[in-house]
Amino acid sequence: MLKNVSVTDDGRTVELVWNDDHRARFHAVWLRDNALDDKTRSPGNGQRLITILDIPADTNIAQAAVVNGDLSVRFAPENKTVSFPSAWLRANAYDRARTAELGWIGEGVAPWDKQTMQNSVPRSSYTAATHDPAVLKGWLSAVRTYGFAVMDGLPTESGSLCRIVDLFGYVRETNYGRWFEVRAEVNPNNLAFTNLGLQAHTDNPYRDPVPTLQILACLENTVEGGESSVVDGFAVAKALQRENPEAFRLLSSWPARFEYAGTSDVRLRSKRPMIELGPDGQMLAIRFNNRSLAPAVDVPFEDMPAYYAAYRRFAELIEDPRFEVTFKLEPGQAFIVDNTRVMHARKEFSGTGKRWLQGCYTDKDGLLSTLAAIEETRKEAAE
Structure with missing residues (x-):
């Protein structure tokens, strides 16, 4: 008072x-x-x-x-x-001390690495989240805080991953469809649809705006390998900044360009920094995808060698095992990632057996809205 x-x-x-x-x-x-x-x-x-x-x-x-x-x-x-x-x-007070540090991380966001997260992956039961607002609140809150979470007990039916989205928002349909298949194909239009390992990346950086959430659900998995992994891009970016402030400045000051042309009728392009900061220096987003990176033409000539050195070091840190949390999806399991922060990857898997995942996109505004509504309802009930 x-x-x-x-x-x-x-x-x-x-x-x-x-x-x-x-x-x-x-x-x-x-x-x-x-x-x-x-x-x-x-x-x-x-x-x-x-x-x-x-x-x-x-x-x-x-x-x-x-x-x-x-x-x-x-x-x-x-x-x-x-x-x-x-x-x-x-x-709502705005008369407060301001941080001068570039790349500061907003309240309620907790960076993590392998040591802090490997044995405490946030997860929930689909059935429990469907019937108990407290469970759903906990799961949505984990996504807000850590940028990813696992959900167990999803029906192993085609398209069932959309039921997760129904808990908080709406599917964002793209040229890949309402959802897309992630399994080995002949002559695929995306390298994700092979049995090759994939470097940790954010999805669809060539879109403007980029889908802010991605869900991957497992329907079948009998292959050797193919483990999923996640990397907190904010934690990696902060590590880069501590190690080499100039590298951090270059990747956050100059835009990268991303392109996708998987079919004759699709030409997607965007231009954003790999490390995106707000006007006040807050870290807002990570965009990292070697497969769709287009030629950098906005970096000044004199800065290009240092920019590429920064890009290389950022990539090395992203692949550093100390930042990687790994798990293998079993049928009926799914995980969600904040596609503006958490990169996901896949280990190479054998050519025998079957690995069938489905993916879809949705957006954080729906998730954060649903979470805020649950929190306010519970707060009012407590009062």
Whole structure:
């Protein structure tokens, strides 16, 4: 709860003090734009009902007070009074110390390697996740935190992997179809459809936007080899940064180009850095796929040798066993990866026996939305 408020800078800002002596300042125009009253935001969906042009340019705070632990503000020249919950203000405070480090990782994301994850792979039962919101919450939360998770007990029927997507979102159909087969083929249009081993990679970096989640489900597996593995791209990128900050800067500053032309009617192209950072330096995404990497033409001539050295070292770290978590999918098992962070790979497998997997794409917005809805429902129930 708040214990004190003071208006500063001729009403253009306000300084708040909470009971634990935490302090934060807010601008009048920010508070007015984010007012929570039913004239500013729709009570039904929370969407804003006004535009920035509806807010007077000379908006200021005529009066501010702590009322029952929350903030009450009267704005001028509108003479409008609005209440702000103290917890909401604390959660949305922007007056805080900023990290100067490039590549910082957002809250709730936990980098991992083989040592920390090999014996604690997050997993859940499909049946339990279907019937128990708490189990589903745990599984979705693991994907948010670690970027991957395994699900057991899936029906071994063609297309059953879409049932996992139905738990939280929608299948993203592509030129490969609603789902695609992952098994050895004659003259395949993608090297994934062979028995060759595949380097750890993110899928479809040639799309814009890239599918943000991928699911691979096993229907049959009697081959020798063919183990699946996952690598946390954020953990590898941080390792590269610690070892060689300049290499990290090059891979995050200059875009790589990716292309795919598997059939005559498909020409997919995109241009993004292998390590993508936000304007504030936050690490947002990893794109790494040697099979679809196109010629780099955006890197300056004088930087190209160092860029390729950085690319080589990044690839070496990605293949370093200390970052690799390995498991073999059995029929009825599936795993999901955050395709903007976690790379997946496959070991080479024998030409005898059968290995039949199916894959599909979906997106994180649905997963994070479902998870947030479950969390808020459980929080409200607890209150």
